[in-house]
Amino acid sequence: MDINMSFSPNMDDEYEKLIRRMNPPRVVIDNEACKNATVIQVDSANRPGILLEVVQVLTDLNLIITKAYISSDGGWFMDVFNVTGQDGNKIMDDEILDYIKKVLGPDSCFTSSLRSVGFKPSDDHTAIELTGSDRPGLLSEVSAVLTHLKCNVVSAEVWTHNTRAAAVMHVTDEETGSAITDPERLTRIKELLCNVLKGSNKSRGAKTMVLHGVTLTTRRLHQMMFADRDYERTYDEGLDEKQRPNVEVVNWYDKDYSVVTIRSKDRPKLLFDTVCTLTDMQYVVFHANIVVEGPEAYQEYYIRHLDGSPVNSDAERERLMHCLEAAIERRVSEGLKLELCTTDRVGLLSDVTRIFRENSLTVTRAEVTTKDGKAVNTFYVQDSSGYPVDSKTIDSIRQTIGQTILHVKGSSKESKPVAQESPTRFLFGGLFRSRSFVNFGLVRSYS
Structure with a gap:
């Protein structure tokens, strides 16, 4: 008897759902454990990408993470976060707290779809991705092309580095x-935007992707x-070397870990940016x-790498350090912050953006x-000549x-330079000499 077996593309998601049913995640939120922060503990079965998912939920809520303790050795995952609102106070809004429990807890439909990079069909808008060489007036030129092509920008985020x-x-x-949806029109949009991005600089490529x-x-x-x-250093940037993040990578051969230490100026969403980069570079965070x-x-x-090995060479170590710095x-929002409502x-x-360009301002983010x-647009602008933005220009x-x-x-x-410390001074201290941290008692002592 022939048995034909077919595998659904959703089998991974179904397996993930089975694991969740067998080991449902647990979310504990405590507003008493710490005097100046809300403590959130997440326990669940371990799987690739889960750390980034949890951090992303907190980041999307614009919560400020002041402390975090993470462990995912073996088949279990545990996070403890101390968080505050933008005002620096504990999270007392029941709607926000209930949302966190819903999307991270046992009743969530939190699946691998959040980890995916692809696009889902949408009738609401068309997504355009652009990369190219930065120059003064670039955003103005891109926006002008889209307006000329009768496209309305409903949302956008622009970074330069x-x-x-x-x-x-x-x-x-x-x-x-x-x-x-018209294929010919989409091709036209892509071609014109790519021409704008290329400009007169042929040394580095430009790329435009148009997707639904x-x-x-x-x-x-x-x-x-x-x-x-963008992590490849040109060393002609305005940021002084002493003000760069201090990133160090050393191997702990006794435990087959690579230890990454980062000291930098704090800012919102910092943890997401570093965890996102480690995840996309195919590293697994164990602690x-x-x-x-x-x-x-x-x-x-x-x-460690996905295959369980630590960082293997000096070249890889240098690349990892530069990628995390980038x-x-x-x-980092350099320049004067302007908000348009x-x-x-x-x-x-x-x-x-045309008015900015005509007044010799360049948009950095x-x-x-x-x-x-209603439109709410935030711009960070600098004088295109490199001088501080003149107050008379802003008034005009x-x-x-x-x-x-x-x-x-x-x-x-x-930012002020961060004091240098020995790379062997690990914050975890005696982590591997004691496993008593795997209980809720950690939350009480974490504040």
């Missing part, structure tokens, strides 16, 4: 307000800039300890959002755009 630029933009058809769907924007930006090799002390953050990761620096309309982004007919721009529409939110300050 180490002479490179990357953007994920969601656009709709000006007339229908929905995704653009949604994606995890910040993770895609990391992946796009990594693929574009980690994160501590924020004042303006500085200390991160320590015990990692991951931290990409989201107004009624959304087609061509708004093009008009605003941007976030564009629209909701219920605000008069042109509207005093009540464009607001100055402040400027980024340079």
Whole structure:
């Protein structure tokens, strides 16, 4: 008798669901254990990518992670996070706390789809990914092309780092307000945007992808800039070497781990950026300890390759260090922060960025959002000549755009150099001499 066996592409998800039913995750939220933070503990069966998923949920809620303790040796995974809101206070909103329990707890449908990089079909918008050489006025030129092609930008995020630029933009058809589906029109959009990105610089390539769907924007930006090799140092950047993140990688041969220590200026979403990079570089985090002390953050990761081996060579060690440095620096917002709030309309982004360009300002980072007919756009701008932004220039721009529409939110300050310490001074201390941390008692002593 012949037996024909067919395997569904969803078999991995079904297996994952079975494991979850056998070992349902547990989420404990405690507002009493620590006097100045909410403590969140997540326990579940271990699987690839779970750390990034948990961190992403907290990051998407704009929670500030002040401490974290992570262990995933063997088949079990345990995270403990101390978190606060943007105001620095504990999370007392029951709606937020219930949401965390829902998406991370036993009743969630938290599957590998969150870890995927691909796109899902969408009738709402068309996703455009752009990478190329950064230059003054680039965002203005891209926006002008999209307006000319009768595309409306409904959301976008733009990063620049180490002479490179990357953007994920969601656009709709000006007339229908929905995704653009005509193949010839999509090809035209792709060709014109690619020409803009290439500019006069032929030494580095430019890339444009036009797709229907949604994606995890910040993770895609990391992946796009990594693929574009923005971590390769040119050493002519404005950031002083002493102000760079201090990243060290050493092998702990007794335990077959590579230990990554990072000391840098603290900022929101820092943990996501480093965990995202380690995950996408195919490293597994077995243990980690994160501590924020004042303006500085200390991160320590015990990692291996997917095959169980530590970092294998000096070349790999250097590459890992540079990639983590780049991951931290990409989201650093250099320049003056401007926030625009107004009624959304087609061509708004093009008009605003054109005014910036005409006043010799270059955009180093941007976030564009629209909701219920309102546009809330955040820009970080610098003088294209490298000098500090002149207050008279900003006053002139605000008069042109509207005093009540464009607001100055402040400027980024340079980070102070972080004191050097021995790479053998591991924060975990006697971790491997005692396994008593695997219980909820850790939460009480963690504050």
